[in-house]
Amino acid sequence: MxxxxxxxxxxxxxxxxxxxxxxxxxxxxxxxxxxxxxxxxxxxxxxxxxxxxxxxxxxxxxxxGADKERKRLLEQQEVEVKSQGLRPEVRRLRG
CATH class of the missing domain: 1.10.287 (Helix Hairpins)
Structure with missing residues (x-):
């Protein structure tokens, strides 16, 4: 969430x-x-x-600005969760 x-x-x-x-x-x-x-x-x-x-x-x-760092980490987590739904070869290309 x-x-x-x-x-x-x-x-x-x-x-x-x-x-x-x-x-x-x-x-x-x-x-x-x-x-x-x-x-x-x-x-x-x-x-x-x-x-x-x-x-x-x-x-x-x-x-x-500690709250800005937390916001950045939450957005990074969200991107990682979305990228887990991709095919394995696409995930390898993204790093």
């Missing part, structure tokens, strides 16, 4: 802006977070930091 990949205009610019905004939010918010300790306050701090790390990681993933 082929995954649908939309071509979003300015996706790298958006990803860069979102990453910068998240870093700014982190720089502003970390000093205001409660100290790491057992209890609700420490749990909130850990969850907040993990969420920020997840968001920054996702934006960096798209910023560096």
């Amino acid at each position: 082929r995954r649908k990949v939309a071509n979003v205009a300015n996706s790298r610019q958006k990803s860069l802006i979102y990453t910068c905004a998240l870093i700014g939010l982190t720089v502003y918010g970390v000093p205001k977070l409660p100290k790491l300790a057992h209890g609700m306050a420490g749990t909130f701090t850990v969850v907040w930091l993990l969420f920020v790390a997840l968001c920054v990681g996702a934006n960096l993933y798209f910023l560096f």
